[in-house]
Amino acid sequence: MRQYTRRSFLQACGATTTAGALALEGTKNVHAISTSKKSEFETEQARYISKFATTGKWAFEEFVPLFDPPSNKELGGHLVDSVMPSVTMLLPGLVGQAVELKQTLSWYDEVGKDTGFRTVSRLGPEPYTGSDPSGDFGSAMDEAATEVQNIADGFDKVNQRAQRCVENPSQGNLSRLAGLIETLIKDLDDLVSPSADLGDLDDLSDVSRIAQWANINPSPYGNHPDGKRAAKRVKENAKFVLDTASAFRTSLKTLLGYVQGSGYHPFPAAIVLFNQSIGDIRSSVPNALFDRFAGDSFNIRIEDSDGKQVTKRWLKTSPTGNIKRYKLEDQNSADAEIALPKSTVNEIVDADDSMTAAVDAYESGDIQVSGNGLMNSIKYSRLWSTLIGWIKGIL
Incomplete structure (x- = not known):
C-alpha cells in the first residue's frame, strides 16, 4: 500500500477533488454473465473487497493512538509522521470534515502527568463539576481505543475471508463473507449511533465511548489550565472517527448487496471484461504498436456529472496487455492518466459489448487520456488514437 504521512493525509482531506465513493453506483447484471464465467467475476470482486477491508483495518488501527497516545515527546513526534492511508480517496462525504490532524497530534508530547489530556481522560466523558471532581480515571478513554481496535479487527476478518473467496469463490465462502460484512456493519452501527445530541438522552450506557467523547462539552474540564483545549481536541478526533x-458503513452496505447476489461491483467486473477481451485485440493489432502500451500503468480518475472527482484507481498492465494488478488509490509513477465520468463507467460495464462501448466513449470525448512525462506525453498524444483506430477496426 502507498505510504502516507498524516500530513499528506491532511492535505488530501482538504482538497475538494480527493473524496471518492468506494462503491460506485451500478452493477454488472448476473443474467448477462454465463455460469462458467461467474467464478471469474466472484474471484475479482473478492479480491477487491480484500483490498477495501485492508484499507479499513489500516485506517482504524491508525486511529487507536488518538485515544491511547504515547507518553513521551519522541513517540509523539513519530506518531505525527506515521503511515496513514488516504481514505478520502475511497470514501464519500469526508471532504472538509477532517480535523487538523497534525496540529491535533502535536499535543501528544503533553500527555504525561498533570496535563490537560490526563485531566480529560481521568474525568471521563461525563465529568462531575463540583468542588471535588471525579471521573472514571481513564477507563472511558481506554474503552474508546478498544472500540476502534475492534472495528479494525472486524475489517481484518472480512479481509481474511475475502482472500479465501479469491482462492475458492464457493457459495459457502461467499455466504461466510456476507455474514462477516453484516457483523462489521452492525459494529459500525453501534459505534456511530445515535447520531442525535447525546444531551437529550438520560442513559448513555448503550452509547459507544467514541460517540460519548464526540459529544462532550469542553467547559467542565476547565479546572485544568489546558483542560478545555485538550477536551476540544479529543472531541474533534472522536468526531472524525x-x-x-459512517462512510465505511455506507460502502460496506453496497458491497454486501453485491456479495449477496444483486450484481457485481463495476470496477472488478470491468477488469474481468477487459482481460477477457485483450487477447483478441492483441492478436489483431500490429505487435510494434501494441507493445508500446503493454506494460504501462494508469491512474483512472472517475468523475461525477459536475466534473468533480469521484474516485481514483491505479492499474498496472502486463507485457501481454491484461491488467496485472491494481490499487484503490492513485500512484505518482503512473505512465498515463485516464479520466471519465461515472456514468460512462457504468455504461461500459453493462454494455453487451464493453470494448466497443469503451472505444465509442473515447471517440466521443467522454474518456480523456494523457501521458505523464515528456516521452509518455508524446507517445499518448501521437500513438494512442492510432491504437484505438486499430481496435475499432476489428470490433
Whole structure:
C-alpha cells in the first residue's frame, strides 16, 4: 500500500477533488454473465473487497493512538509522521470534515502527568463539576481505543475471508463473507449511533465511548489550565472517527448487496471484461504498436456529472496487455492518466459489448487520456488514437 504521512493525509482531506465513493453506483447484471464465467467475476470482486477491508483495518488501527497516545515527546513526534492511508480517496462525504490532524497530534508530547489530556481522560466523558471532581480515571478513554481496535479487527476478518473467496469463490465462502460484512456493519452501527445530541438522552450506557467523547462539552474540564483545549481536541478526533466509520458503513452496505447476489461491483467486473477481451485485440493489432502500451500503468480518475472527482484507481498492465494488478488509490509513477465520468463507467460495464462501448466513449470525448512525462506525453498524444483506430477496426 502507498505510504502516507498524516500530513499528506491532511492535505488530501482538504482538497475538494480527493473524496471518492468506494462503491460506485451500478452493477454488472448476473443474467448477462454465463455460469462458467461467474467464478471469474466472484474471484475479482473478492479480491477487491480484500483490498477495501485492508484499507479499513489500516485506517482504524491508525486511529487507536488518538485515544491511547504515547507518553513521551519522541513517540509523539513519530506518531505525527506515521503511515496513514488516504481514505478520502475511497470514501464519500469526508471532504472538509477532517480535523487538523497534525496540529491535533502535536499535543501528544503533553500527555504525561498533570496535563490537560490526563485531566480529560481521568474525568471521563461525563465529568462531575463540583468542588471535588471525579471521573472514571481513564477507563472511558481506554474503552474508546478498544472500540476502534475492534472495528479494525472486524475489517481484518472480512479481509481474511475475502482472500479465501479469491482462492475458492464457493457459495459457502461467499455466504461466510456476507455474514462477516453484516457483523462489521452492525459494529459500525453501534459505534456511530445515535447520531442525535447525546444531551437529550438520560442513559448513555448503550452509547459507544467514541460517540460519548464526540459529544462532550469542553467547559467542565476547565479546572485544568489546558483542560478545555485538550477536551476540544479529543472531541474533534472522536468526531472524525465517527465520520470515517459512517462512510465505511455506507460502502460496506453496497458491497454486501453485491456479495449477496444483486450484481457485481463495476470496477472488478470491468477488469474481468477487459482481460477477457485483450487477447483478441492483441492478436489483431500490429505487435510494434501494441507493445508500446503493454506494460504501462494508469491512474483512472472517475468523475461525477459536475466534473468533480469521484474516485481514483491505479492499474498496472502486463507485457501481454491484461491488467496485472491494481490499487484503490492513485500512484505518482503512473505512465498515463485516464479520466471519465461515472456514468460512462457504468455504461461500459453493462454494455453487451464493453470494448466497443469503451472505444465509442473515447471517440466521443467522454474518456480523456494523457501521458505523464515528456516521452509518455508524446507517445499518448501521437500513438494512442492510432491504437484505438486499430481496435475499432476489428470490433
